[in-house]
Protein backbone atom coordinates (compact mmCIF):
# COMPACT_ATOMS: atom_id res chain seq x y z
CA UNK A 1 0.00 0.00 0.00
CA UNK A 2 1.00 3.54 -0.74
CA UNK A 3 1.52 5.44 2.29
CA UNK A 4 1.39 8.62 0.72
CA UNK A 5 -1.42 10.96 0.42
CA UNK A 6 -2.18 12.17 -2.98
CA UNK A 7 -3.83 15.38 -2.89
CA UNK A 8 -5.72 16.60 -5.97
CA UNK A 9 -6.82 20.04 -6.74
CA UNK A 10 -8.85 20.11 -9.81
CA UNK A 11 -8.18 23.78 -10.28
CA UNK A 12 -4.52 23.07 -10.55
CA UNK A 13 -5.06 20.72 -13.30
CA UNK A 14 -4.35 22.32 -16.57
CA UNK A 15 -6.28 20.33 -18.82
CA UNK A 16 -5.05 22.46 -21.75
CA UNK A 17 -1.63 23.98 -21.28
CA UNK A 18 -0.90 24.66 -24.92
CA UNK A 19 -1.27 28.21 -26.05
CA UNK A 20 -2.97 28.74 -29.36
CA UNK A 21 -1.14 29.78 -32.47
CA UNK A 22 -2.33 33.15 -33.73
CA UNK A 23 -2.14 34.74 -37.10
CA UNK A 24 -3.53 37.65 -39.06
CA UNK A 25 -5.85 36.17 -41.53
CA UNK A 26 -6.56 39.10 -43.77
CA UNK A 27 -6.45 42.86 -43.96
CA UNK A 28 -9.37 44.71 -45.48
CA UNK A 29 -8.98 48.32 -46.44
CA UNK A 30 -11.18 50.92 -48.04
CA UNK A 31 -11.73 54.67 -48.41
CA UNK A 32 -13.82 55.78 -45.42
CA UNK A 33 -15.25 58.66 -47.41
CA UNK A 34 -16.37 56.42 -50.17
CA UNK A 35 -19.96 55.42 -49.45
CA UNK A 36 -19.88 52.59 -51.90
CA UNK A 37 -17.32 50.96 -49.66
CA UNK A 38 -15.11 49.56 -52.36
CA UNK A 39 -13.22 47.21 -50.14
CA UNK A 40 -10.01 45.43 -50.90
CA UNK A 41 -8.93 42.37 -49.10
CA UNK A 42 -5.42 41.12 -48.66
CA UNK A 43 -5.02 37.52 -47.70
CA UNK A 44 -2.32 37.64 -45.18
CA UNK A 45 -0.57 34.52 -46.11
CA UNK A 46 3.17 35.10 -46.17
CA UNK A 47 2.48 38.80 -46.20
CA UNK A 48 3.42 40.87 -43.21
CA UNK A 49 3.51 44.39 -44.57
CA UNK A 50 1.11 46.40 -46.63
CA UNK A 51 1.49 49.92 -47.87
CA UNK A 52 -1.74 51.79 -48.53
CA UNK A 53 -2.50 55.09 -50.19
CA UNK A 54 -3.48 57.89 -47.83
CA UNK A 55 -7.18 57.66 -48.73
CA UNK A 56 -7.43 53.89 -48.24
CA UNK A 57 -7.16 54.35 -44.53
CA UNK A 58 -10.00 52.42 -43.11
CA UNK A 59 -8.31 49.17 -42.15
CA UNK A 60 -9.79 46.03 -40.70
CA UNK A 61 -7.61 43.32 -39.34
CA UNK A 62 -9.08 39.82 -39.25
CA UNK A 63 -7.15 37.42 -37.10
CA UNK A 64 -7.55 33.93 -35.80
CA UNK A 65 -6.14 31.73 -33.10
CA UNK A 66 -5.55 28.15 -34.05
CA UNK A 67 -6.26 25.57 -31.37
CA UNK A 68 -7.43 22.12 -31.50
CA UNK A 69 -9.55 22.29 -28.40
CA UNK A 70 -12.50 24.51 -28.37
CA UNK A 71 -11.07 27.19 -30.59
CA UNK A 72 -14.21 29.25 -30.34
CA UNK A 73 -13.34 29.92 -26.74
CA UNK A 74 -10.04 31.55 -27.67
CA UNK A 75 -9.58 35.04 -26.34
CA UNK A 76 -7.67 37.81 -28.01
CA UNK A 77 -5.91 40.99 -27.25
CA UNK A 78 -4.56 43.43 -29.83
CA UNK A 79 -2.73 46.66 -30.09
CA UNK A 80 -2.00 48.90 -33.05
CA UNK A 81 1.37 50.26 -32.22
CA UNK A 82 1.66 53.98 -32.92
CA UNK A 83 -2.09 54.27 -32.45
CA UNK A 84 -3.26 52.37 -29.35
CA UNK A 85 -1.64 53.18 -26.08
CA UNK A 86 -2.17 49.74 -24.62
CA UNK A 87 -3.34 46.32 -25.34
CA UNK A 88 -7.03 46.04 -25.93
CA UNK A 89 -8.86 42.95 -24.69
CA UNK A 90 -11.03 41.78 -27.52
CA UNK A 91 -12.43 38.67 -25.78
CA UNK A 92 -13.55 36.35 -28.51
CA UNK A 93 -13.92 39.03 -31.14
CA UNK A 94 -11.77 38.28 -34.19
CA UNK A 95 -11.55 41.47 -36.05
CA UNK A 96 -10.93 45.12 -35.41
CA UNK A 97 -11.45 48.11 -37.67
CA UNK A 98 -9.57 51.38 -37.59
CA UNK A 99 -11.26 54.20 -39.35
CA UNK A 100 -9.29 57.07 -40.76
CA UNK A 101 -5.71 56.21 -39.93
CA UNK A 102 -3.38 59.13 -40.36
CA UNK A 103 -0.46 58.64 -42.71
CA UNK A 104 2.28 56.79 -40.88
CA UNK A 105 3.70 53.42 -40.05
CA UNK A 106 1.76 51.12 -37.73
CA UNK A 107 2.38 47.64 -36.42
CA UNK A 108 -0.69 45.60 -35.63
CA UNK A 109 -0.01 43.12 -32.84
CA UNK A 110 -2.40 40.41 -31.79
CA UNK A 111 -2.10 37.67 -29.25
CA UNK A 112 -4.46 34.88 -28.18
CA UNK A 113 -5.23 32.71 -25.22
CA UNK A 114 -6.91 29.29 -25.17
CA UNK A 115 -10.03 28.55 -23.30
CA UNK A 116 -7.97 27.87 -20.23
CA UNK A 117 -6.39 31.28 -20.39
CA UNK A 118 -2.99 30.22 -21.56
CA UNK A 119 -1.60 33.11 -23.59
CA UNK A 120 0.56 32.98 -26.55
CA UNK A 121 2.45 36.12 -25.89
CA UNK A 122 4.47 35.96 -29.03
CA UNK A 123 1.34 36.54 -31.09
CA UNK A 124 1.42 37.82 -34.63
CA UNK A 125 2.25 41.18 -36.19
CA UNK A 126 1.29 42.96 -39.34
CA UNK A 127 2.79 46.16 -40.53
CA UNK A 128 0.60 48.77 -42.19
CA UNK A 129 2.02 51.82 -43.80
CA UNK A 130 -0.37 54.57 -44.78
CA UNK A 131 1.33 56.73 -47.31
CA UNK A 132 1.21 60.47 -47.12
CA UNK A 133 -0.81 62.04 -49.92
CA UNK A 134 1.48 63.19 -52.69
CA UNK A 135 1.00 66.79 -51.75
CA UNK A 136 2.49 66.34 -48.36
CA UNK A 137 5.48 64.27 -49.44
CA UNK A 138 8.94 65.79 -49.10
CA UNK A 139 9.34 66.36 -52.83
CA UNK A 140 5.93 68.06 -52.82
CA UNK A 141 7.26 70.34 -50.11
CA UNK A 142 10.41 70.85 -52.13
CA UNK A 143 8.17 71.62 -55.07
CA UNK A 144 6.12 74.00 -52.94
CA UNK A 145 9.22 75.72 -51.71
CA UNK A 146 10.59 75.89 -55.22
CA UNK A 147 7.30 77.15 -56.62
CA UNK A 148 6.77 79.56 -53.74
CA UNK A 149 10.40 80.63 -53.88
CA UNK A 150 10.14 81.14 -57.63
CA UNK A 151 6.89 83.01 -57.17
CA UNK A 152 8.43 85.22 -54.52
CA UNK A 153 11.53 85.62 -56.62
CA UNK A 154 9.40 86.30 -59.70
CA UNK A 155 7.32 88.79 -57.76
CA UNK A 156 10.37 90.51 -56.34
CA UNK A 157 12.04 90.50 -59.74
CA UNK A 158 8.87 91.86 -61.30
CA UNK A 159 8.48 94.47 -58.58
CA UNK A 160 12.09 95.49 -58.77
CA UNK A 161 11.90 95.65 -62.57
CA UNK A 162 8.79 97.81 -62.18
CA UNK A 163 10.55 99.88 -59.55
CA UNK A 164 13.61 100.25 -61.74
CA UNK A 165 11.43 101.24 -64.67
CA UNK A 166 9.47 103.61 -62.45
CA UNK A 167 12.68 105.02 -61.04
CA UNK A 168 13.98 105.48 -64.54
CA UNK A 169 10.88 107.42 -65.49
CA UNK A 170 11.16 109.44 -62.30
CA UNK A 171 14.82 110.09 -62.92
CA UNK A 172 14.05 111.19 -66.45
CA UNK A 173 11.32 113.46 -65.18
CA UNK A 174 13.59 114.82 -62.49
CA UNK A 175 16.31 115.34 -65.08
CA UNK A 176 13.85 117.20 -67.30
CA UNK A 177 12.58 119.27 -64.36
CA UNK A 178 16.12 119.95 -63.20
CA UNK A 179 17.03 121.00 -66.70
CA UNK A 180 14.00 123.24 -66.93
CA UNK A 181 14.73 124.69 -63.52
CA UNK A 182 18.36 125.36 -64.33
CA UNK A 183 17.28 126.97 -67.59
CA UNK A 184 14.75 129.10 -65.70
CA UNK A 185 17.43 129.87 -63.18
CA UNK A 186 19.85 130.90 -65.90
CA UNK A 187 17.17 133.03 -67.45
CA UNK A 188 16.49 134.61 -64.09
CA UNK A 189 20.18 135.24 -63.62
CA UNK A 190 20.52 136.83 -67.01
CA UNK A 191 17.37 138.88 -66.35
CA UNK A 192 18.81 139.91 -63.04
CA UNK A 193 22.08 140.86 -64.73
CA UNK A 194 20.09 142.79 -67.29
CA UNK A 195 18.13 144.53 -64.57
CA UNK A 196 21.31 145.27 -62.67
CA UNK A 197 22.97 146.70 -65.75
CA UNK A 198 19.83 148.67 -66.58
CA UNK A 199 19.74 149.96 -63.04
CA UNK A 200 23.40 150.93 -63.33
CA UNK A 201 22.70 152.61 -66.65
CA UNK A 202 19.76 154.43 -65.08
CA UNK A 203 21.89 155.49 -62.15
CA UNK A 204 24.50 156.72 -64.63
CA UNK A 205 21.86 158.47 -66.69
CA UNK A 206 20.50 160.01 -63.51
CA UNK A 207 23.96 161.21 -62.54
CA UNK A 208 24.47 162.58 -66.06
CA UNK A 209 21.12 164.31 -65.82
CA UNK A 210 22.00 165.83 -62.50
CA UNK A 211 25.32 167.00 -63.88
CA UNK A 212 23.58 168.39 -66.97
CA UNK A 213 21.03 170.13 -64.79
CA UNK A 214 23.76 171.62 -62.66
CA UNK A 215 25.51 172.78 -65.79
CA UNK A 216 22.30 174.24 -67.17
CA UNK A 217 21.57 176.06 -63.95
CA UNK A 218 25.10 177.35 -64.09
CA UNK A 219 24.65 178.40 -67.70
CA UNK A 220 21.36 180.12 -66.81
CA UNK A 221 23.30 181.96 -64.14
CA UNK A 222 26.00 182.76 -66.64
CA UNK A 223 23.44 183.91 -69.17
CA UNK A 224 21.86 186.24 -66.68
CA UNK A 225 25.34 187.25 -65.57
CA UNK A 226 26.07 188.06 -69.21
CA UNK A 227 23.02 190.22 -69.28
CA UNK A 228 24.11 191.72 -66.00
CA UNK A 229 27.62 192.45 -67.18
CA UNK A 230 26.44 194.86 -69.82
CA UNK A 231 24.25 196.63 -67.29
CA UNK A 232 27.06 196.62 -64.77
CA UNK A 233 29.52 198.07 -67.26
CA UNK A 234 27.06 200.86 -67.89
CA UNK A 235 26.48 201.38 -64.18
CA UNK A 236 30.15 201.44 -63.35
CA UNK A 237 30.84 203.81 -66.22
CA UNK A 238 28.77 206.47 -64.51
CA UNK A 239 30.53 206.61 -61.11
CA UNK A 240 33.88 206.18 -62.86
CA UNK A 241 33.13 209.28 -64.96
CA UNK A 242 32.43 211.16 -61.75
CA UNK A 243 35.61 209.86 -60.13
CA UNK A 244 37.69 210.83 -63.20
CA UNK A 245 36.13 214.27 -63.57
CA UNK A 246 36.41 215.13 -59.88
CA UNK A 247 39.99 213.93 -59.65
CA UNK A 248 40.97 215.96 -62.76
CA UNK A 249 39.30 219.04 -61.27
CA UNK A 250 40.99 218.32 -57.94
CA UNK A 251 44.44 218.21 -59.56
CA UNK A 252 43.78 221.66 -61.06
CA UNK A 253 42.42 222.92 -57.74
CA UNK A 254 45.58 221.68 -55.98
CA UNK A 255 47.77 223.64 -58.43
CA UNK A 256 45.68 226.72 -57.78
CA UNK A 257 45.93 226.11 -54.05
CA UNK A 258 49.73 225.90 -54.29
CA UNK A 259 49.85 229.27 -56.20
CA UNK A 260 47.58 231.00 -53.68
CA UNK A 261 49.61 229.57 -50.76
CA UNK A 262 52.88 230.89 -52.28
CA UNK A 263 51.19 234.29 -52.75
CA UNK A 264 50.05 234.13 -49.14
CA UNK A 265 46.33 234.50 -49.92
CA UNK A 266 45.08 232.61 -46.95
CA UNK A 267 41.39 233.20 -47.59
CA UNK A 268 41.61 231.69 -51.12
CA UNK A 269 43.63 228.75 -49.81
CA UNK A 270 40.91 227.91 -47.33
CA UNK A 271 38.15 228.22 -49.98
CA UNK A 272 40.02 225.95 -52.43
CA UNK A 273 40.68 223.43 -49.66
CA UNK A 274 36.93 223.36 -48.95
CA UNK A 275 36.23 222.62 -52.66
CA UNK A 276 38.87 219.91 -52.62
CA UNK A 277 37.27 218.26 -49.61
CA UNK A 278 33.89 218.28 -51.37
CA UNK A 279 35.49 216.77 -54.50
CA UNK A 280 37.21 214.03 -52.54
CA UNK A 281 33.93 213.21 -50.78
CA UNK A 282 32.24 212.90 -54.18
CA UNK A 283 35.08 210.70 -55.43
CA UNK A 284 34.69 208.53 -52.36
CA UNK A 285 30.90 208.35 -52.84
CA UNK A 286 31.13 207.28 -56.49
CA UNK A 287 34.00 204.87 -55.73
CA UNK A 288 31.77 203.20 -53.14
CA UNK A 289 28.94 202.98 -55.65
CA UNK A 290 31.18 201.24 -58.16
CA UNK A 291 32.38 198.96 -55.36
CA UNK A 292 28.77 198.07 -54.47
CA UNK A 293 27.98 197.28 -58.09
CA UNK A 294 30.96 194.97 -58.42
CA UNK A 295 30.06 193.27 -55.15
CA UNK A 296 26.49 192.77 -56.39
CA UNK A 297 27.76 191.15 -59.55
CA UNK A 298 30.00 188.83 -57.57
CA UNK A 299 27.13 187.93 -55.28
CA UNK A 300 24.95 187.10 -58.24
CA UNK A 301 27.44 184.63 -59.63
CA UNK A 302 28.06 182.98 -56.28
CA UNK A 303 25.92 180.12 -55.11
CA UNK A 304 23.46 181.49 -52.63
CA UNK A 305 24.19 181.15 -48.95
CA UNK A 306 20.45 180.77 -48.44
CA UNK A 307 20.76 183.21 -45.59
CA UNK A 308 17.67 185.36 -45.14
CA UNK A 309 18.07 188.95 -43.99
CA UNK A 310 15.85 192.04 -43.84
CA UNK A 311 15.81 193.15 -47.47
CA UNK A 312 14.69 196.44 -48.97
CA UNK A 313 12.65 195.34 -51.97
CA UNK A 314 12.43 198.88 -53.37
CA UNK A 315 16.19 199.21 -53.50
CA UNK A 316 16.63 195.69 -54.87
CA UNK A 317 14.00 196.20 -57.59
CA UNK A 318 15.45 199.57 -58.59
CA UNK A 319 18.97 198.18 -58.83
CA UNK A 320 18.03 195.09 -60.88
CA UNK A 321 15.61 197.00 -63.09
CA UNK A 322 18.40 199.34 -64.11
CA UNK A 323 20.83 196.47 -64.57
CA UNK A 324 18.33 194.55 -66.70
CA UNK A 325 17.45 197.59 -68.76
CA UNK A 326 21.04 198.57 -69.52
CA UNK A 327 21.92 194.93 -70.12
CA UNK A 328 19.17 194.80 -72.73
CA UNK A 329 20.30 198.01 -74.33
CA UNK A 330 23.91 196.83 -74.39
CA UNK A 331 22.81 193.76 -76.39
CA UNK A 332 20.44 195.61 -78.67
CA UNK A 333 21.24 199.26 -79.31
CA UNK A 334 17.78 199.86 -80.80
CA UNK A 335 16.07 198.78 -77.57
CA UNK A 336 14.22 201.28 -75.56
CA UNK A 337 11.25 201.02 -73.28
CA UNK A 338 9.30 203.17 -70.92
CA UNK A 339 9.92 202.16 -67.32
CA UNK A 340 7.13 202.92 -64.91
CA UNK A 341 7.89 202.34 -61.28
CA UNK A 342 5.54 202.59 -58.36
CA UNK A 343 7.39 201.75 -55.17
CA UNK A 344 5.92 201.74 -51.68
CA UNK A 345 8.34 203.85 -49.66
CA UNK A 346 6.67 202.76 -46.43
CA UNK A 347 7.23 199.06 -47.13
CA UNK A 348 9.03 197.39 -44.24
CA UNK A 349 12.04 195.24 -45.02
CA UNK A 350 11.19 191.74 -46.11
CA UNK A 351 12.95 188.71 -44.63
CA UNK A 352 14.47 187.24 -47.77
CA UNK A 353 17.68 186.04 -49.44
CA UNK A 354 18.62 189.20 -51.45
CA UNK A 355 20.69 187.43 -54.13
CA UNK A 356 17.89 184.93 -54.74
CA UNK A 357 15.10 187.53 -54.93
CA UNK A 358 17.43 189.65 -57.11
CA UNK A 359 17.81 186.68 -59.44
CA UNK A 360 14.01 186.27 -59.62
CA UNK A 361 13.56 189.99 -60.40
CA UNK A 362 16.28 189.99 -63.00
CA UNK A 363 14.66 187.06 -64.82
CA UNK A 364 11.17 188.52 -64.73
CA UNK A 365 12.47 191.95 -65.87
CA UNK A 366 14.53 190.36 -68.63
CA UNK A 367 11.52 188.33 -69.81
CA UNK A 368 9.41 191.48 -69.88
CA UNK A 369 12.05 193.52 -71.76
CA UNK A 370 12.51 190.64 -74.18
CA UNK A 371 8.81 190.47 -75.15
CA UNK A 372 8.30 194.21 -75.50
CA UNK A 373 11.46 194.41 -77.61
CA UNK A 374 10.28 191.53 -79.79
CA UNK A 375 6.91 193.16 -80.23
CA UNK A 376 8.46 196.52 -81.01
CA UNK A 377 10.25 194.97 -83.98
CA UNK A 378 7.02 194.04 -85.70
CA UNK A 379 4.46 196.40 -84.18
CA UNK A 380 3.22 199.66 -85.63
CA UNK A 381 5.32 202.77 -84.86
CA UNK A 382 2.82 204.10 -82.33
CA UNK A 383 3.53 201.04 -80.13
CA UNK A 384 5.24 202.12 -76.93
CA UNK A 385 7.08 199.28 -75.20
CA UNK A 386 6.31 199.69 -71.51
CA UNK A 387 7.33 197.80 -68.41
CA UNK A 388 5.72 198.68 -65.10
CA UNK A 389 7.13 197.61 -61.74
CA UNK A 390 4.97 198.07 -58.70
CA UNK A 391 5.84 197.19 -55.13
CA UNK A 392 3.16 197.19 -52.46
CA UNK A 393 2.14 195.64 -49.17
CA UNK A 394 -1.09 193.67 -49.21
CA UNK A 395 -2.54 191.49 -46.44
CA UNK A 396 0.68 190.29 -44.86
CA UNK A 397 2.49 189.95 -48.17
CA UNK A 398 4.84 192.12 -50.12
CA UNK A 399 3.79 192.12 -53.78
CA UNK A 400 6.16 192.71 -56.66
CA UNK A 401 4.12 193.21 -59.82
CA UNK A 402 5.82 193.28 -63.20
CA UNK A 403 3.59 194.23 -66.08
CA UNK A 404 4.47 194.45 -69.75
CA UNK A 405 2.54 195.28 -72.90
CA UNK A 406 4.22 192.55 -74.89
CA UNK A 407 2.71 189.66 -76.82
CA UNK A 408 1.15 187.95 -73.82
CA UNK A 409 1.24 184.23 -73.16
CA UNK A 410 -0.85 181.91 -75.37
CA UNK A 411 -3.25 179.70 -73.37
CA UNK A 412 -1.66 176.60 -74.89
CA UNK A 413 1.63 177.22 -73.08
CA UNK A 414 0.43 178.89 -69.90
CA UNK A 415 0.74 175.60 -67.98
CA UNK A 416 4.21 174.93 -69.30
CA UNK A 417 6.18 178.13 -68.81
CA UNK A 418 7.06 177.26 -65.20
CA UNK A 419 8.45 173.87 -66.23
CA UNK A 420 12.22 173.59 -66.31
CA UNK A 421 13.72 173.88 -69.79
CA UNK A 422 10.52 175.20 -71.34
CA UNK A 423 11.39 178.11 -73.58
CA UNK A 424 10.04 179.72 -76.72
CA UNK A 425 13.25 181.59 -77.30
CA UNK A 426 15.83 180.59 -79.91
CA UNK A 427 18.82 178.55 -78.75
CA UNK A 428 21.40 180.73 -77.06
CA UNK A 429 18.81 183.27 -75.97
CA UNK A 430 16.87 181.24 -73.42
CA UNK A 431 17.50 178.25 -71.21
CA UNK A 432 13.92 177.76 -70.04
CA UNK A 433 15.17 177.64 -66.47
CA UNK A 434 14.47 181.22 -65.34
CA UNK A 435 10.87 180.80 -64.26
CA UNK A 436 11.36 177.33 -62.83
CA UNK A 437 14.26 178.61 -60.71
CA UNK A 438 12.17 181.65 -59.77
CA UNK A 439 9.33 179.36 -58.74
CA UNK A 440 11.69 177.30 -56.57
CA UNK A 441 13.13 180.41 -54.93
CA UNK A 442 9.79 182.11 -54.26
CA UNK A 443 7.58 179.15 -53.40
CA UNK A 444 9.99 176.63 -51.87
CA UNK A 445 12.61 179.06 -50.57
CA UNK A 446 10.39 181.82 -49.21
CA UNK A 447 6.91 180.33 -48.84
CA UNK A 448 5.59 182.84 -51.35
CA UNK A 449 3.75 182.58 -54.63
CA UNK A 450 3.97 183.58 -58.30
CA UNK A 451 0.76 184.44 -60.16
CA UNK A 452 0.55 185.12 -63.85
CA UNK A 453 -2.14 187.05 -65.62
CA UNK A 454 -1.93 187.44 -69.33
CA UNK A 455 -4.05 188.43 -72.29
CA UNK A 456 -2.69 187.19 -75.56
CA UNK A 457 -1.57 190.07 -77.76
CA UNK A 458 -1.90 192.64 -74.97
CA UNK A 459 0.64 191.73 -72.34
CA UNK A 460 1.38 189.86 -69.15
CA UNK A 461 1.52 190.50 -65.46
CA UNK A 462 3.72 188.54 -63.08
CA UNK A 463 2.74 188.97 -59.44
CA UNK A 464 5.32 187.73 -56.97
CA UNK A 465 4.17 187.69 -53.36
CA UNK A 466 6.48 187.21 -50.38
CA UNK A 467 5.22 186.76 -46.82
CA UNK A 468 5.80 189.98 -44.90
CA UNK A 469 4.09 190.47 -41.58
Ligand SMILES: Nc1ncnc2c1ncn2[C@@H]1O[C@H](COP(=O)(O)OP(=O)(O)O)[C@@H](O)[C@H]1O
Nearest residue numbers: 367408417423424425430431432433434435460
Ligand atom coordinates in the same frame (compact mmCIF):
# COMPACT_ATOMS: atom_id res chain seq x y z
N1 LIG B 1 6.53 188.45 -69.82
C1 LIG B 1 6.33 187.38 -70.63
N2 LIG B 1 5.55 187.50 -71.71
C2 LIG B 1 5.34 186.45 -72.55
N3 LIG B 1 5.92 185.25 -72.40
C3 LIG B 1 6.72 185.07 -71.34
C4 LIG B 1 6.97 186.12 -70.40
N4 LIG B 1 7.81 185.63 -69.45
C5 LIG B 1 8.06 184.33 -69.77
N5 LIG B 1 7.41 183.98 -70.89
C6 LIG B 1 7.42 182.67 -71.57
O1 LIG B 1 7.89 181.71 -70.66
C7 LIG B 1 9.00 181.03 -71.20
C8 LIG B 1 9.90 180.57 -70.10
O2 LIG B 1 10.54 181.65 -69.48
P1 LIG B 1 11.85 181.36 -68.61
O3 LIG B 1 11.58 180.27 -67.69
O4 LIG B 1 12.28 182.65 -67.99
O5 LIG B 1 12.88 180.85 -69.67
P2 LIG B 1 13.58 181.65 -70.84
O6 LIG B 1 13.49 183.10 -70.49
O7 LIG B 1 14.99 181.17 -70.85
O8 LIG B 1 12.83 181.32 -72.06
C9 LIG B 1 9.58 182.00 -72.17
O9 LIG B 1 10.36 181.34 -73.15
C10 LIG B 1 8.36 182.66 -72.74
O10 LIG B 1 7.79 181.83 -73.73
Ligand SMILES: [Mg+2]
Nearest residue numbers: 363367434435
Ligand atom coordinates in the same frame (compact mmCIF):
# COMPACT_ATOMS: atom_id res chain seq x y z
MG1 LIG C 1 13.91 184.09 -68.74
